Amino acid sequence: MTQLWDFSGGIHPAENKHISTTQPIRKAGIPPLLVLPLQQHIGEPAEPCVAIGQRVLKGQKVADVTGGMGVPVHAPTSGTIESISLQPVPHPSGMSDWCITLRPDGADEWIPLTPIASYREQDRETVLDLIREAGISGMGGAGFPTNIKLRPPKDRKVNTLILNGAECEPYITADDMSMREKADEILAGLRIMAWILRPERCVIAVEDNKPEAIAALKKAAAGTQTEIAVIPTKYPSGGEKQLIQILTGMEVPSGGIPADIGVMCQNVGTAIAVSAAIFRGEPLISRITTVTGRAVTNPGNFEVLIGTPIDYLLSRGGLEENALHRLVLGGPMMGYTLETPAVPVVKTTNCVIAATEEELPDPAPEQPCIRCGACAEACPMELLPQQLFWYSKAGELDKAEHLNLFDCIECGICSYVCPSSIPLVQYYRAAKGEIRVQQAEQLKADRARERFEARQARLEREQQEKEQRRKERAKAAADAQARKQADAEAAETPDGPSQPVGDRAAKAAQVQEALARKKAKAGQPEPVPSKAPEEPASEPAPDIEALEKQLSQAIAKLNTMQSMLDDAKAENADNVDKLERAVTKNHDRVKRAEEALAEAQRTVNATEAQTTDS
Amino acid sequence: MALAQQSSPHARNARSTSQVMLWVILAALPGLLAQTLFFGWGNLINVVWCISVALAAEAVILKLRKRPVVFFLKDNTAAVTGLLLGLSLPQFAPWWVSAVAVIAAIVMAKQLYGGLGANPFNPAMVGYALVLISFPVAMTTNWAQPGLLWESAPGFGETLGMIASGKQTAVDAFTMATPLDEYKHKIASHTATEVLAHPTFGEGIARGWEWVNAAFLAGGLILISMKIITWHIPVSMLAGLALMSLAFGSNADQYAPLSLHLLAGGTMLGAFFIATDPVSSASSHHGKLIYGACIGILVYLIRTWGAYPDAVAFSVLLMNFAVPFIDHYTPPRTYGHHKPRRGVPGKSQG
Numbered sequence: 001m002t003q004l005w006d007f008s009g010g011i012h013p014a015e016n017k018h019i020s021t022t023q024p025i026r027k028a029g030i031p032p033l034l035v036l037p038l039q040q041h042i043g044e045p046a047e048p049c050v051a052i053g054q055r056v057l058k059g060q061k062v063a064d065v066t067g068g069m070g071v072p073v074h075a076p077t078s079g080t081i082e083s084i085s086l087q088p089v090p091h092p093s094g095m096s097d098w099c100i101t102l103r104p105d106g107a108d109e110w111i112p113l114t115p116i117a118s119y120r121e122q123d124r125e126t127v128l129d130l131i132r133e134a135g136i137s138g139m140g141g142a143g144f145p146t147n148i149k150l151r152p153p154k155d156r157k158v159n160t161l162i163l164n165g166a167e168c169e170p171y172i173t174a175d176d177m178s179m180r181e182k183a184d185e186i187l188a189g190l191r192i193m194a195w196i197l198r199p200e201r202c203v204i205a206v207e208d209n210k211p212e213a214i215a216a217l218k219k220a221a222a223g224t225q226t227e228i229a230v231i232p233t234k235y236p237s238g239g240e241k242q243l244i245q246i247l248t249g250m251e252v253p254s255g256g257i258p259a260d261i262g263v264m265c266q267n268v269g270t271a272i273a274v275s276a277a278i279f280r281g282e283p284l285i286s287r288i289t290t291v292t293g294r295a296v297t298n299p300g301n302f303e304v305l306i307g308t309p310i311d312y313l314l315s316r317g318g319l320e321e322n323a324l325h326r327l328v329l330g331g332p333m334m335g336y337t338l339e340t341p342a343v344p345v346v347k348t349t350n351c352v353i354a355a356t357e358e359e360l361p362d363p364a365p366e367q368p369c370i371r372c373g374a375c376a377e378a379c380p381m382e383l384l385p386q387q388l389f390w391y392s393k394a395g396e397l398d399k400a401e402h403l404n405l406f407d408c409i410e411c412g413i414c415s416y417v418c419p420s421s422i423p424l425v426q427y428y429r430a431a432k433g434e435i436r437v438q439q440a441e442q443l444k445a446d447r448a449r450e451r452f453e454a455r456q457a458r459l460e461r462e463q464q465e466k467e468q469r470r471k472e473r474a475k476a477a478a479d480a481q482a483r484k485q486a487d488a489e490a491a492e493t494p495d496g497p498s499q500p501v502g503d504r505a506a507k508a509a510q511v512q513e514a515l516a517r518k519k520a521k522a523g524q525p526e527p528v529p530s531k532a533p534e535e536p537a538s539e540p541a542p543d544i545e546a547l548e549k550q551l552s553q554a555i556a557k558l559n560t561m562q563s564m565l566d567d568a569k570a571e572n573a574d575n576v577d578k579l580e581r582a583v584t585k586n587h588d589r590v591k592r593a594e595e596a597l598a599e600a601q602r603t604v605n606a607t608e609a610q611t612t613d614s
Numbered sequence: 615m616a617l618a619q620q621s622s623p624h625a626r627n628a629r630s631t632s633q634v635m636l637w638v639i640l641a642a643l644p645g646l647l648a649q650t651l652f653f654g655w656g657n658l659i660n661v662v663w664c665i666s667v668a669l670a671a672e673a674v675i676l677k678l679r680k681r682p683v684v685f686f687l688k689d690n691t692a693a694v695t696g697l698l699l700g701l702s703l704p705q706f707a708p709w710w711v712s713a714v715a716v717i718a719a720i721v722m723a724k725q726l727y728g729g730l731g732a733n734p735f736n737p738a739m740v741g742y743a744l745v746l747i748s749f750p751v752a753m754t755t756n757w758a759q760p761g762l763l764w765e766s767a768p769g770f771g772e773t774l775g776m777i778a779s780g781k782q783t784a785v786d787a788f789t790m791a792t793p794l795d796e797y798k799h800k801i802a803s804h805t806a807t808e809v810l811a812h813p814t815f816g817e818g819i820a821r822g823w824e825w826v827n828a829a830f831l832a833g834g835l836i837l838i839s840m841k842i843i844t845w846h847i848p849v850s851m852l853a854g855l856a857l858m859s860l861a862f863g864s865n866a867d868q869y870a871p872l873s874l875h876l877l878a879g880g881t882m883l884g885a886f887f888i889a890t891d892p893v894s895s896a897s898s899h900h901g902k903l904i905y906g907a908c909i910g911i912l913v914y915l916i917r918t919w920g921a922y923p924d925a926v927a928f929s930v931l932l933m934n935f936a937v938p939f940i941d942h943y944t945p946p947r948t949y950g951h952h953k954p955r956r957g958v959p960g961k962s963q964g
Contacts, residue, residue, distance in 0.1 A: 252949075368732070381950075419627075
């Protein structure tokens with residue numbers, strides 16, 4: 001007997017499974033039109049590899065994923081590609097997506113198949129590729145591509161391979177009927193997956209409310225090491241995390257995958273598909289889907305071609321349109337309502353419930369939370385649903401996240417048990433969506449800020465460089481001026497140490513020149529030659545300002561000389577005549593400067609007059 | 615074909631809040647029956663009067679708050695508040711004392727905080743504490759003398775007359791100090807045997823009270839078996855009270871014995887019907903255990919060393935203050951996490 005653990009919480013909703021288990025699996029047949037969505041599972045959408053009007057054979061690949069995660073889509077029967085267009089697809093939002101529409105020709109003609117009798121002689125990678133090429137994705141839940149799931153991370157060893165046949169959701173019996181009728185195929189598929197993964201333990205888990213399925217599996221597994229674990233019926237025992245806890249007592253770490261603790265779960269339907277892909281060479285073109293609810297007169301399970309419209313399937317189940325109130329795809333706990341039955345069956349469609357109003361009545365109006373804690377008692381993830389509800393409703397999303405909002409598996413139990421009829425799961429979905437949007441926006445804002453800051457830094461740097469160049473130009477101009485003046489002085493003033501004024505001026509000019517050179521060197525290692533002509537001294541146009549400056553400087557110097565001469569005379573010093581000569585020279589300089597200024601002013605006036613005339 | 619658009623889950627449990635509250639009322643009926651059998655018509659009259667006032671007060675305040683009156687009255691929570699006060703108040707409490715308690719409970723403690731689900735304090739106990747402090751004479755001298763309904767107790771008309779007269783004190787011949795009161799005030803100067811000779815104790819532990827408490831215990835067990843309440847708060851409260859009594863009050867000549875603590879006064883009503891009020895109590899299992907145990911300890915402390923003979927109302931209200939704090943530090947460990955996430959965001963621990 002397999003040792004079992006319990007998970008916390010859980011409920012026992014009305015099962016309603018008997019509705020659809022009275023008849024064996026029937027073939028739904030070929031509908032007039034098949035609609036094949038290019039995206040039937042998480043990952044990348046497939047790209048069509050057929051042309052409109054092309055005839056395809058049953059099992060021929062019509063679309064494939066070239067890059068990224070995904071599996072190909074195959075033609076479920078032979079016929080003609082009618083269109084590649086946007087069609088309503090099964091999705092909670094009721095959206096449309098790209099689909100290939102196939103008009104069956106009724107011949108149901110297969111492409112040549114290449115079955116492999118002895119897969120053990122093949123390379124494991126080859127078998128994984130065959131599984132991918134057969135278009136197999138998980139048939140229980142989100143539809144994760146099976147070949148990728150069968151390739152756990154290199155550092156993770158799968159010790160326990162679990163085949164999930166718990167089927168804990170009310171109403172659904174697709175796995176139950178498959179196990180009853182196709183136990184051998186399930187075991188064959190399990191053996192292939194076990195050969196790939198080499199686990200120490202293989203378990204098929206079934207809830208104890210399916211005695212016929214258990215008996216069939218036990219018979220098929222007789223003499224093998226595969227365990228058939230009969231687990232107590234309690235929703236959501238078929239949830240991956242809960243099932244792992246039941247069978248191993250271990251918990252999948254938050255944010256991790258089962259392979260982190262050496263476990264992998266696969267659906268029993270997936271095992272059937274793997275078996276068909278290897279032993280018969282058939283790609284995944286049909287599945288078992290439950291058609292149930294009180295609004296169908298002939299409920300049961302159908303082997304239905306992928307792409308079959310739900311309304312065709314419902315007509316096979318004997319739908320009473322007047323009684324139909326709510327159409328649910330999936331189970332009553334986690335499924336979603338359809339706006340229209342004109343959507344196709346996809347690889348993950350396990351159940352269609354056509355419910356009457358009495359069966360699934362509209363919920364009562366929401367009442368205030370009385371903190372009764374029924375939700376926390378029943379939560380299989382041991383969350384605090386009522387606190388999550390307050391924080392989600394109040395928009396305090398950081399607190400909701402802190403209380404592990406993202407560990408919620410949206411099993412629907414909290415809403416189911418809530419006496420105040422609060423749609424708790426819907427609040428959590430909204431809060432999760434809000435947080436994801438916020439995170440995306442935060443990421444966007446961070447990137448925008450980084451870009452902005454980089455731009456600001458660049459602009460500032462450019463500004464500084466500009467400023468630097470401007471300063472250098474000004475300095476060069478000033479230096480040139482000073483040098484000229486110094487030259488002029490050196491020529492005009494008498495040499496020798498007895499000439500303190502001229503000497504001082506020359507020295508100052510020299511020092512300034514040296515400084516400027518040094519600065520220029522430091523600031524700009526490679527002096528730009530093109531800047532040279534900008535020196536004001538070489539400008540052809542007369543610079544009145546410069547001349548005025550020159551004049552005032554000359555006058556100032558003359559005044560100084562004069563006062564020095566006066567002082568010398570008063571003291572009767574021996575340099576009086578030298579100073580007298582300097583004063584005379586300076587007199588001449590002032591005169592020259594005055595003349596130059598007057599000349600320049602005349603020129604400018606004339607130019608201005610010309611400009612005004614024209 | 616207009617198909618219903620709903621988010622999952624599509625199936626729902628049948629039990630609603632109004633049904634939960636109705637079950638609470640039904641589970642309290644054995645206790646009310648025992649009260650009537652041993653203490654006369656007073657409690658029954660009080661219960662009817664308190665529920666009427668509670669519904670009226672709730673309707674008026676809902677109208678003032680512009681809330682749907684019938685929708686909220688149907689949730690039965692106001693009726694439960696009225697019922698709990700009717701069961702707790704002295705049998706001959708004047709009509710206006712009951713009315714003040716109920717109106718304070720519904721208007722102040724419940725609706726002014728935002729109505730159902732938003733009140734931090736147990737409404738019934740707010741009303742009870744208010745009248746206990748404001749009208750101590752009316753609240754201590756109006757306890758009925760124990761005696762079988764068909765023997766000594768005043769008749770229905772007489773009881774109704776006393777309550778309706780509005781007088782602070784009822785006819786002396788019909789009243790008697792409660793066992794806890796009697797023991798508390800006599801034990802300082804008497805031995806246990808002398809104290810227990812008083813007729814209020816009868817031949818058993820506390821005449822009448824023992825049956826009333828047993829009936830409330832039975833009603834509480836029904837609620838637990840129906841999963842309307844969990845065992846955590848009642849068990850931890852009774853355990854806290856018992857442990858305190860065993861630790862400090864083993865000498866019957868000094869302190870009331872454990873049997874009296876458990877089966878006299880409002881212990882069982884408090885443990886199963888009052889402390890378990892979901893709105894104002896702690897939410898996680900750990901939190902409930904702490905919350906209940908602290909109420910039990912406080913009940914013992916106030917009964918033994920405080921000024922009041924019984925203490926359920928004060929203990930529950932004091933622990934109501936502590937509920938946000940307890941909740942903050944007692945979240946459960948979520949599946950897949952090593953530790954529970956205590957405290958506030960930003961100080962992630964698990």
